[in-house]
Amino acid sequence: MNKIKALEKQNNILSFKITLAMIIFAVQLYAMAMSVRYYMAGESTALWPAALFSILLLVVSISVAIFDRKHKEA
Amino acid sequence: MDKLSKHPSRETDQHDEGWREQYPIDTVKEQNQNRRQFLKTVVAGSALLACGQVALVAAEARRAQVKQLSDKRMVLDVNLSDIADGESILFHYPDEHSPCLLIKISDSKVLSYSQKCTHLACPLIPKAEEGMLFCPCHKGAFDLETGNPLFGPPKRALPRVQLSVDDTGLITVYGMEQAL
Numbered sequence: 243m244n245k246i247k248a249l250e251k252q253n254n255i256l257s258f259k260i261t262l263a264m265i266i267f268a269v270q271l272y273a274m275a276m277s278v279r280y281y282m283a284g285e286s287t288a289l290w291p292a293a294l295f296s297i298l299l300l301v302v303s304i305s306v307a308i309f310d311r312k313h314k315e316a
Numbered sequence: 317m318d319k320l321s322k323h324p325s326r327e328t329d330q331h332d333e334g335w336r337e338q339y340p341i342d343t344v345k346e347q348n349q350n351r352r353q354f355l356k357t358v359v360a361g362s363a364l365l366a367c368g369q370v371a372l373v374a375a376e377a378r379r380a381q382v383k384q385l386s387d388k389r390m391v392l393d394v395n396l397s398d399i400a401d402g403e404s405i406l407f408h409y410p411d412e413h414s415p416c417l418l419i420k421i422s423d424s425k426v427l428s429y430s431q432k433c434t435h436l437a438c439p440l441i442p443k444a445e446e447g448m449l450f451c452p453c454h455k456g457a458f459d460l461e462t463g464n465p466l467f468g469p470p471k472r473a474l475p476r477v478q479l480s481v482d483d484t485g486l487i488t489v490y491g492m493e494q495a496l
């Protein structure tokens with residue numbers, strides 16, 4: 243019974259991590275689309291913050307993946 | 317044939333145990349593995365997008381550099397008298413990555429614009445007889461006299477190249493009204 247519960251928990255954690263990574267990806271995609279649009283329109287003020295935001299999201303995403311690996315190893 | 321139609325995993329007899337021992341596939345583990353692979357792919361996609369954002373910032377920095385350059389003086393190596401009325405020539409200003417068009421309307425009237433469409437930077441085709449600069453990419457057009465968009469996707473006017481022509485027909489380019 244305990245083993246099943248542990249498996250379920252592991253499964254839920256993995257699902258949560260995948261969902262989080264996908265949400266991050268979607269937000270980055272949106273930010274990229276907006277940035278391209280603004281770049282084409284010649285407005286550049288939002289480009290730097292958008293790039294920083296995207297990098298920050300990437301760091302979160304990578305942390306999730308690394309945590310996943312540690313979790314797997316444990 | 318009978319053997320083939322029976323999937324080994326569905327067999328319930330002793331043969332099943334032998335098969336499992338030989339190919340010990342843990343379904344849960346395998347499923348998790350696939351999802352972890354997917355997680356990795358999503359993170360790789362995120363990394364690509366972040367790189368794209370940084371590339372955009374770099375492109376913007378380059379554009380700002382071009383903007384700074386765009387008040388340098390440059391004498392074109394073509395004389396106005398060598399160009400027929402309604403004809404246009406291509407030159408690069410302020411750097412070799414910035415194509416510009418010079419259109420001669422008459423001896424006293426010369427127009428010059430950046431050749432890059434303000435929609436998605438496609439090269440424009442001058443159509444002097446129709447009074448416009450046409451973009452074949454998405455069928456956009458700019459007014460030849462003002463550089464303002466006439467129809468199609470472009471919303472911004474074309475950057476205008478400032479130039480002067482002396483008595484001998486020497487063309488000097490000295491700036492851009494609104495650099496791309």
Ligand code: FES
Nearest residue numbers: 433435436451456
């Ligand atoms: S690039 Fe010129 S209309 Fe789209």
